[in-house]
Amino acid sequence: MKQIGFIGLGTMGRPMALNILNAGYPLRVYNRTKSKMEPLMAAGAQVADSCREAATGADVVITMVSDSADVQDVVLGADGALAGCHKGAVIIDMSTISPSVASEIAVACDEKGVKFLDAPVTGGETGAINATLSIMVGGDADTLESVQSVLAVVGDKITYMGLNGSGQSAKLCNQVICALNILAVSEGLAMGEAAGLDTSKLLEAVRGGAAGSWILDNLAPKMIARDWAPGFRVTLQQKDVRLALEAAAQHLLPLFGTSAAHQVMRVAEAKGWGDEGTQAIIKAVKAIADRL
Amino acid sequence: MKQIGFIGLGTMGRPMALNILNAGYPLRVYNRTKSKMEPLMAAGAQVADSCREAATGADVVITMVSDSADVQDVVLGADGALAGCHKGAVIIDMSTISPSVASEIAVACDEKGVKFLDAPVTGGETGAINATLSIMVGGDADTLESVQSVLAVVGDKITYMGLNGSGQSAKLCNQVICALNILAVSEGLAMGEAAGLDTSKLLEAVRGGAAGSWILDNLAPKMIARDWAPGFRVTLQQKDVRLALEAAAQHLLPLFGTSAAHQVMRVAEAKGWGDEGTQAIIKAVKAIADRL
Numbered sequence: 001m002k003q004i005g006f007i008g009l010g011t012m013g014r015p016m017a018l019n020i021l022n023a024g025y026p027l028r029v030y031n032r033t034k035s036k037m038e039p040l041m042a043a044g045a046q047v048a049d050s051c052r053e054a055a056t057g058a059d060v061v062i063t064m065v066s067d068s069a070d071v072q073d074v075v076l077g078a079d080g081a082l083a084g085c086h087k088g089a090v091i092i093d094m095s096t097i098s099p100s101v102a103s104e105i106a107v108a109c110d111e112k113g114v115k116f117l118d119a120p121v122t123g124g125e126t127g128a129i130n131a132t133l134s135i136m137v138g139g140d141a142d143t144l145e146s147v148q149s150v151l152a153v154v155g156d157k158i159t160y161m162g163l164n165g166s167g168q169s170a171k172l173c174n175q176v177i178c179a180l181n182i183l184a185v186s187e188g189l190a191m192g193e194a195a196g197l198d199t200s201k202l203l204e205a206v207r208g209g210a211a212g213s214w215i216l217d218n219l220a221p222k223m224i225a226r227d228w229a230p231g232f233r234v235t236l237q238q239k240d241v242r243l244a245l246e247a248a249a250q251h252l253l254p255l256f257g258t259s260a261a262h263q264v265m266r267v268a269e270a271k272g273w274g275d276e277g278t279q280a281i282i283k284a285v286k287a288i289a290d291r292l
Numbered sequence: 293m294k295q296i297g298f299i300g301l302g303t304m305g306r307p308m309a310l311n312i313l314n315a316g317y318p319l320r321v322y323n324r325t326k327s328k329m330e331p332l333m334a335a336g337a338q339v340a341d342s343c344r345e346a347a348t349g350a351d352v353v354i355t356m357v358s359d360s361a362d363v364q365d366v367v368l369g370a371d372g373a374l375a376g377c378h379k380g381a382v383i384i385d386m387s388t389i390s391p392s393v394a395s396e397i398a399v400a401c402d403e404k405g406v407k408f409l410d411a412p413v414t415g416g417e418t419g420a421i422n423a424t425l426s427i428m429v430g431g432d433a434d435t436l437e438s439v440q441s442v443l444a445v446v447g448d449k450i451t452y453m454g455l456n457g458s459g460q461s462a463k464l465c466n467q468v469i470c471a472l473n474i475l476a477v478s479e480g481l482a483m484g485e486a487a488g489l490d491t492s493k494l495l496e497a498v499r500g501g502a503a504g505s506w507i508l509d510n511l512a513p514k515m516i517a518r519d520w521a522p523g524f525r526v527t528l529q530q531k532d533v534r535l536a537l538e539a540a541a542q543h544l545l546p547l548f549g550t551s552a553a554h555q556v557m558r559v560a561e562a563k564g565w566g567d568e569g570t571q572a573i574i575k576a577v578k579a580i581a582d583r584l
Contacts, residue, residue, distance in 0.1 A: 099487065122501045136497050159497035161489060169487035170494050173480040177503040180476030183549040188469035191536065194543035195391065195461035197453060202462050205428050205451035209414045210524075211469040213505035232502075244483065251486035253581045256556055257475040260548040289545045 001025055002150060005058035007051050007074050007081060008095070009036045012121070013064035015128040016094070016154045020062075021045055023153040030054035051077070055084030060150055061091045067239060068097040075105055075116075087113035090147050094135070094154075096120045096240050099165035099172065099247055106139065106164035115143040118164055120171035121155060124232055132156045136174075138167030172247055175240040178278075179261040181215040182237070186264075186282035189223055193286075199224050219279040228276040228283075235274035237281075238265040264288075293317055294442060297350035299343050299366050299373060300387070301328045304413070305356035307420040308386070308446045312354075313337050315445040322346035343369065347376030352442055353383045359531060360389040367397055367408075379405035382439050386427070386446075388412045388532050391457035391464065391539055398431065398456035407435040410456055412463035413447060416524055424448045428466075430459030464539055467532040470570075471553040473507040474529070478556075478574035481515055485578070491516050511571040520568040520575075527566035529573075530557040556580075 002025060006017040009031040021027045021043055028046040030053065031037050037047045048054035051074045055061045061081045063074050071093050075081050081091055091109055093102065093116070102118035109116040117139035127133040133155035137144050144151075144160055151158050161170045188211070192202045203220050206212075222228075241262045248255050268274065268284035294317060298309040301323040313319045313335055320338040322345065323329050329339045340346035343366045347353045353373045355366050363385050367373050373383055383401055385394065385408070394410035401408040409431035419425040425447035429436050436443075436452055443450050453462045480503070484494045495512050498504075514520075533554045540547050560566065560576035 122498070122503070124502070134497060134501050157497070157500075159493055161493060161497070166487065166489055169484065169489055170497055173484045173487075173489070173494055174498045174501070174503045176483055177476045177480040177498065177505075177508065180472050180479065180549065181503065181505060184469045184472030184476065187472065187547045187550050188465040191468055191540050191543070191545060191547065192461065192465040194540065194545045195458065195465075197458055197461055197465070201451055201453060202465055205426060205449070205453070205462055206414070206466045206469065208449075209426050209466070210416070210506050210510075211414070211466045211473065213469075213473060213507075214502050215505075216469065218502075247487065248483050251483070253483060253486045255479045255483065255577070256552040256580075257472065257549055258479050260552040264548055285547070288548070 002059040003057055004150065005054040005061040005081065007054055007061065008064035009040060010064065011125050012128045014039065015125070016064060017045065018043060019131045019154050020150070025150070028054050028058065050079040051081045052079045052084035055081035055089070058085070059089055060147055061085060061089065063091065063093045063095060065095045068101040071095050071097050071105065072101065076108055082109055082112055082114060085112070085114045090115040090117065090143055092117045092119050092147060094119050094121055096171050096243065097168060098243050099168040100250060102138065102168045103165040115140060116164060117143055117147070118167040119151065120168055122171065122174055123155070128154070135159070136161050136167045136170040138162060139164045169247065172240065172244040175237070176244050176255065176258050178215065179237060179241045180257050181213050182219065182278050182281050183261045183264060185213070185215050185220050185223065186285045189220060190282055190285045222277065222279040223282045228273070228280045230275065231277040231279070233275055234265055234268045234278055234280055237278045238262065238269060241265060294351040295349055296442065297346035297353040297373065299346055299353065300356040301332060302356065303417050304420045306331065307417070308356060309337065310335060311423045311446050312442070317442070320346050320350065342371040343373045344371045344376035347373035347381070350377065351381060352439055353377060353381065355383065355385045355387060357387045360393040363387050363389050363397065364393065368400055374401055374404055374406060377404070377406045382407040382409065382435055384409045384411050384439060386411050386413055388463050388467070388535065389460060390535050391460035392542060394430065394460045395457040407432060408456065409435055409439070410459040411443065412459055414463065414466055415447070420446070427451070428453050428459045428462040430454060431456045461539065464532065464536040467529070468536050468547065468550050470507065471529060471533045472549050473505050474511065474570050474573050475553040475556060477505070477507050477512050477515065478577045481512060482574055482577040514569065514571040515574045520565070520572045522567065523569035523571070525567055526557055526560045526570055526572055529570045530554065530561060533557065
C-alpha cells in the first residue's frame, strides 16, 4: 500500500489525515505547531520533524495549508517536501491557492521528476470529517489516475478539470459564487430588517423559490439567530476571494460583484469579525450603515 | 361567489386571470392593449372599457402591471379602479412596486372605504400558469382572511408579512437575493471561461455544494448553452433592483453588492439585451472586459 506523507493538520487537514490513516495507509505527518500532531500520533501515524522528512520514502505527499506562500514554503523550501521526495512520487496540494502559483510549483516539481496535482476541495470541516469533500483536480490525467484511490478516501466527488492550475481555477470560481451568494443573503436580510420585516417570515416566504440557495438554507437561519460561530471563517473566505480577484486580474476580467463582496469582507475583518463564520458578513452590511 | 375585476393581462396576469376564471369566479378584465383581452373573453370573461368599469360591482379587484406609476394610474387615476369600487371592496395589487407607494395607495383607498393589499408574487410565468406562485402580503390581516380563497386560486404559498408595504418589502428582499445570485453565477462562470475551464465540468464540480442555488441549477446551463430566451427579462429584474435600491435608500441602508448587480444589469440593457432572460447578465460581465 502506498506510503503517504501529510503536511498541515488544521481544521481540514486533521480529519482528512485521520481518514487516510483509518483506510490503512502508512502515514507520516508534519505540522508546524507540533502539538497538532499528537492526535495523529495517538491514532498510529508516524511523526516527522520537517516537511522534507514527511516526504522521505512517501509515494504520495498531501499538503493542506492556508495560502500560496505556505504551499511554496512547505513544498519548495530548503526543508520542503520536494527535497525529500524520490523520483516518481506525487505531491497533491489540497489547499486553496493561486492557480498560477500552482502551475509554477508543478514546473519546479517536474524538474525534479516529481508529479504535482492541484486538488483543492469544497465541503468544509463536515465534508473533511465525513470524507464527502468535492475535489477539483488540475494536472496530468494519468497522475490523477494513479492516486485516485487515495483521494477517494477523503472525498466522494473527484472532477478532473485539466492542466495544472485548473483545479485551483475551479475552486476560485466556486468561491466567487459562494461569496456573492453570502452577500446576497446578507443584503436581502439586512434590507428586510431595515424595512421592519420579521426576517423569519421573510426567510419562509423566499426559500424554495428562485432566491433559494445552500447559503440561504444554511446561513440565513444563523444570521437571524445572531449565531456567529464558524463554520467557514470570514478571513478564509476573504483570502479565497482575494485570490479569485488576483486571478481574474491576470485574465483582465473585472468582477464588480466579487469586488464589492471582497470589500464588505474587509469591513467585517476591520470590525474584528474575521474569525467568525461567514454569516457574520451580514454584520458588515449593517455596520456600514451603523445599523447594528 | 365573489365578483372579480382583473387589470393587467401580461405574461403573469393572463394565466392568473385564467386560473381565477377556471375556478368559477365571475370575472371582468381590463387591459390597455385591447387585443390581450381576447383570450380571456373567449374563455368566458367579461371585458371592460376602463379600469373603473372592471372594478364596478366587483368584490375584489386584482391589478398586475409593471411599476409604481402604473399601479398609481390604474388604481388612483380618474378612470381608475378606486373610482369604480363600492365601499368594502378589496383591491389587491400583485405587481412589484415601491413599498412606500403601496402604503400611499392603501391610504387613498382607505379614505374611500376600500381595502387595499399589496401582494406581490414570486414564481414567474411557470408559477402563474400552474398556480404555484408564492404570495407575500402586506395590509390588514382580516382583509387578507376575506380574500384568502381567491389568492389560493393563483398561488400555493401565502405569507402574511404585516402592514401595507411589507408585502412589497419582502418581494424586494427576494429580488436582491436573486439579483446577487445571478451575478454570482455570471461572475463565477465568466471567470471559469477566462481561465480556460470547461464550464460544464465546472458546473458539475460546484453544484450540490455550498455554491448551489436555484439560479445555478436553472440559469447556469442556459448561460453555458448561450440560450438567452426569457424566462424573466433583464429589464424587469433591473426594475425590481432599482426599486430595492430606492427602498434601501429610504432606510439609509447602503447595499454595495446590489448596487454592483444593478450597474451590471444597466450594462446588459445598454448592450440591447434587456428583453433577454436574466441569464444574459453573464454577457454583460464578459462585455465589460470585451470577452464576448
